[in-house]
Amino acid sequence: MDRLSTLVNSCLLPAYGGAAPTDWLRRELDDGLAGIVLFGANLGLLDGRVREVVTEPLRAHRPDLIVALDEEGGDITRVEYHRGSNYPGNLALGVVDDPALTSQVAGAIAADLIDAGVSLNLAPSVEVCPGYDMPVFGARSFSSDPARVAAHTRAFVEGLQRHGVAATAKHFPGLGATRVDSHFELPVVDTPASEFRSRDLYPFTAAVEAGVQAVMTGHVVVGAIDDTPATFSPRFVTDLLRGELGFDGVVISDSLDMRSAQAGLGFGGAAVRAWLAGVDLMIIGPQDGEGICAEIRDSARRAVAEGVLPLSRLEEAAERVARLRKWTSSPARPTGDLGGIGLAAARRAVEVRGTLPAPSARFVVELRPEPNISCGTVPWGLAEPMARLGALAGALTVAPGTAAADLDLPAGVPLAVVVRAETADAWQTGVLTALLAGRPDAVLVDMGFRDLPAPAGTVVLKTFGAGLVNAMAAAELLSGRRAAGAPRDRW
Incomplete structure (x- = not known):
């Protein structure tokens, strides 16, 4: 392969199809490919066998x-x-508001990633989510308070990177104040420049000051700064992130398969636009990347030949990526036992609203909306944690569209009703309202960002996330029993 193609390869992070890496990927690695991104489409087939x-x-x-x-x-x-997270997530950590705990959780995540052979964590999300009317990031945001988000961003970055796993602050310059998902539409942040700087930009400043190795751009327009999406905006990437914030690490694009990224130009056109803006490393998306990498190489070759894309821009990007590869080449696994830190954090985050009834076995009713594309099909819910604690009296999973009248609930058995909502979900709200009207003794376990309405007097357990440990912390309160160890060691 010629030098230009090798340069382009060194700035690409594709995915592959299936569970095991395919032969084309090994050939591309021989020709300078930077590495790979693993998505749910791969991991759902691996059952945890990443290494x-x-x-x-x-x-x-x-x-x-x-x-x-x-x-x-x-x-x-x-x-x-394959089982759900042993860490409670950003919103729960922000609720506890103990940056030292956040740093410990990040260290435990680093240990897991080192064990799995992963060198670059595309986290944390450092969005400031102003409120329920802007729910795209919801439980992925530490807080609506920029100072709190900045403090936990710094703690997460430092906790992860002290062990040689690179962190990625995302999604620059912030998607928290958006109302549409950039997977499907181009979001717009319509706030004054002063508010954008004091709210959305603040956590990225903290990440850079903490020495974050990578920053991921978001496909988002902030009209007060530029009317070009940030991934493709020299004003954002070169002037603001590099110039004003002083970031000299690797700038990574959010996935180029998103509708908000391609703008009719395909993968190749999007990659060239991003390189011109100052982005270094392109994430392609969850599709098998063999043909897409070839398309991007062809587009880059034409752009260089036509004088549109300077060769020096690719050389600069490749040099930064090479530095990142070197930085991540010698991880140092944390010493000591961090296996229980996630559950300990989740326990501290649970909020009990009302007077919790006496511990007992419960029949669990789970109202399950369609999964968010970012979450994927990760298992979640309360039934299995209750079963593991010996406190499950039965369970019913309720699919979207099911009417409350169609629910077959046992009489005389205590209920726990589980919900999870980022936005106002008319189906989930309607079923919940009817169910609680008929069973006012039920405990509501709310695992989402948005509080769903409940009648006065309803006992609510708010977990601020739907990870496995979030559910286990709620199950412990309902059952009066404690897990013997980290849930992954018991499953």
Whole structure:
């Protein structure tokens, strides 16, 4: 492969199809490919066997490749995609508001990633989420308070990176104040420049000051600064992030498969636009990347030949990525036992609203809305944690569209009703209202960002996240029993 193609490869992070890496990926690694990103489409087939199936074979082939995934904890997990996260997630950590605890949780996540052979964590999300009317990030945000988000951002970055796992502050310059998902539409932040700087930009400043190794751009327009989406905006990437904030690490694009990224130009056109803006490393998306990498190389070749894309811009990007590969090449696993820190944090985050009834076995009713695309199909809910504690009297999973009148609930058995909502969900709200009207003795376990309405007097357990440990912390309160260890050691 010629030098230009190798340069382009060194600035790409594709995915592959299936569970085990395919032959084309090994060939591309021989030709300079930076590494890979693992998505739910891969991890759902691996059942937790990331090291055995993916990273050990690939590192035997190319020791310094980047292996990246999203491990935020709580609702967004990849290493534990098969069972749910052993860490409570950003919102729960923000509720506890103990940066030292957040740092410990990040250290435990680093240990898991090192064990899995992962070198780049596409986390934390450092969005400030102003309120329920802007629910795109919801439980993925530490807080609506910029200072609190900044403090926990710093703690997470430092806790992860002290062990040689690179952190990624995302999604620059902030998606918290958006109302549409950038997977499907181009979001717009319509706030004055002064508010944007004091709210959305503040946590990114903290991340840079903490030495974060990577920053991921968001496909978002902040009209007060530029009318071009940030991933493709020199004003954002080169002037603001590099110039004003002084960031000299790797700038990573959010996935280029999103509708908000391609603007009719395809993967190749989007990648060239992002390189021109100052982005270094392109995430392609969850599709098998063989053909997409070829498309991007062709587009880059044309852009260089036509004088649109300076070769020096690719060389600069490749040099930064090489530095990141070197930085992540010698991770140091934390010493000591951090296995229980996630459950301890989740216990501290649970809020009890009302007077909790006496511990007992309960029949669990789970109202399950359609999964968020970022969360994927990670298992969640209360039934299995209650069963593991010997306190499950039965369970019913309720699919979207089911009417309250169709629920077959046992009489005389205490109920726990489980909900999870980022936005106002008319179906879930309607079923919950009817169910609680008929069973005012039920305990409501709310695992989402948005508080769903409940009649006065309803006892509510608010977990501020739907990770496995969030559910276990609620199950302990309902059952009066304590888990013997970290849930992953008992499952």
